[in-house]
Amino acid sequence: MIDETIDRSLRWLDDRLGIAKGGRTFLDKIFPDHWSFMLGEIALYSFVVLLATGVFLSLYYIPSAHEVVYHGSYVPLRGQRVSEAYSSSVSLSFDVKSGLLMRQAHHWAADIFLGSIAVHMARVFFTGAFRKPREFNWIVGVSMLILGIVNGFLGYSLPDDLVSGTGIRIAYSIIESIPLVGSYLGTFLFGGNYPGNGVIIPRFYILHVLIVPLLLIGLLAAHLGLLVKQKHTQFKGKGKTEHNVVGTPMFPTFIAKTTGFLFMTSAVIFLLGGLAQINPIWQFGQYEPYQISYAVQPDWYMGWLDGALRIMPSWEWVGWGHTIPLEVFLPAVIFPGLIFNIFIVWPFIESRHTKDLAYHNLLDRPRDRPLRTAAGVAMLTLLFMVFFASSTDVLANFFQVPLVGVLWFFRIAVIVAPVIAAVVAYKICNEMRAAEGIGKRKRPQIVTRSSTGEYSTTEAEPRPGDGVDELDAIPVPTYIDLVPPELATGAGVRRVMR
């Protein structure tokens, strides 16, 4: 009965949209089984949570610098004159049911979104998944990373609290540092010299909730569309070639697993959102340009930029009646620009270097590409070093060492550490390639002692992935004989050909 209804509906749709052929192919799409393929899914699903919680927040947040008297339920703030943005952010935390959960989940989701993008990107890089024909998707991914960082900054700036306001002040000064046009860009964007005429919050708001998300959704559609068109990469293994994909089908196996993963990713975000406090804006207080707090760190994905600003020497260039604040312009504009450009052009640098123009659907093991792995490790080390440099003050306090010493440590480490890490990574890759049988799972040996004291050794049963008794891959079957074979007598068994 239900089958007939489904058949009728699909025919109705196919008459109008012609979905049968493509739809079947889509349901048969093969997803390779490897844990590292879930990293991108974490990013996707935290983005889903971001959209959902973000829509909730947008119903209560008021993007306005207009001054109002706070009357909400947070007692210490009552009667104070604060901006509408700050007041509504506190109110949606305390006076809207589930508001605090949603706001904190939104913030955690952003941190997880960018974290999973970073790890996903590292996976794609170290396994060479960006190679021909997937250069476009690599660039789309890097663009989403950049937009994600931008939108994270815009988003945590909206509550107009002391910490985020300080971030906006710094952003203004960074814009101001651009030679020739910086002062103009700054006053244009802020509606006057800092803090401007109050337009910056509504402008950040429309960028944060409409323009950047729209771009992100478009790029996400392109990212997934290209993934379907070009099909997944896969690791080398039994029966896996450049001309096939081996794994489980979209329907039903992958759908079930990935739906569960969507739920579990959201679960972690909501558990963090309700149990782990993040960005307690009511403790920071409203932003005032003459106030500051100690140990103010931005969200983690801005840390590398903050760290670069901290360890930069004070090299201001002055001459011919002009100033170029190189101590700001180099670490905050040129440095990230350089890093993102290296990301974008890497696939082309590599293919030019290897003179490799072939299609690559099988993934590399990182150790088989020592140069690429070393380059990636150097980049990661550099980024980690500038990231840790964004907490020089906290580290100096924690280890009870002079701040000046910590700063000099990082100034030297950002240059030396990536070189050392690259050399070590290169050597390790070559060592691993030279060692025989490395990376292959070893079958455990079970040693038994008999009652007479004799020892004997037997090999443990093979486990999935040992490459023993593994089936050959077959195309996804469309028709399945639903009658158990022991009951099949020949007559009455459905035999419909594919």
Place this chain on the structure above:
Amino acid sequence: MSDDAPRLEGPLPPAALDDPHLQPYAKHPERAQAVAAVAMVVGFVGFIGFGVAYWVGDNPQWEAVTLGGGLLALGFGVTAWGKYLMPQGPFEEERHEFHSTEAEREAMTAAVTERGGMVLKRRRLLGGLFALGSTAMGIVLLFPLIRSLGPKPGTTLFETNWRKNSQLVTLDGRPVRVDDLAVGGVLTVFPKGHTGSSQDQVILIRLAQLGPLDPPLVIHPPGRTDWGVQGYVAYSKMCTHLGCPVGLYQEQTQQLVCPCHQSIFNVQSGCIPEFGPAPRPLPQLPLTADSAGNLRSQNGFNQAVGPGFWERP
């Protein structure tokens, strides 16, 4: 299937229900089903719990535990169903190279170059005029897009509201008197009528004494020896690095520290930057005291305050 195997063609026989590719991954499917079922029940209970937690209200911890727990359990259940009870194959699909044939590529190029060439090369004038027009359009549309956003900086980056004889007031507008601060005290002050202004914020410090009986210690840079009064000195509170308020005064070392990027300024020698990324000293505000004992500025700042920018000489 090996690399050179022939591609699948024609209909396939239906798979039998006992085909090993369709068997559950779990060794004991009944147990896997029981685990998944329990997880899904827990998930259901979790969501009901969230409904209750929401209705009771005011407890984000319970909301998180119930909603998160529900999502986690239901997600675990459906994942277990997919991973342990659904067909794991391995299945494969072929990968086709998606580039077109050589003839199709040639036709594509020809469609662009020949049809395009036919019209464009013959009508260069029209092509050029269209390019000219659309370029002009692109440029003039930038005006409303960018120029409408805000005013030109003009001289605003160089200006503050500190004038000759401006009265120093606190945030709540109270005039600052010479006996307001103890030695070693600091206060954020503004010119009267401009409290809370970013550009005008000034940090007023009454410098420490070496010993309890020593006179207040003030070491001014040359040329500014009369810029302080009775041990008071005043500096712009905007860091010359990125404009954060330089809010940390370390009395023992006589340093002002910017909490944002740890620039350190030496208060005793005119707030020159001793360490960190700040490139310039904090601009100093010359002070005087009027006959009634109120602190006033001798003059405005002699330079732009805050971080550097292109137009700064």
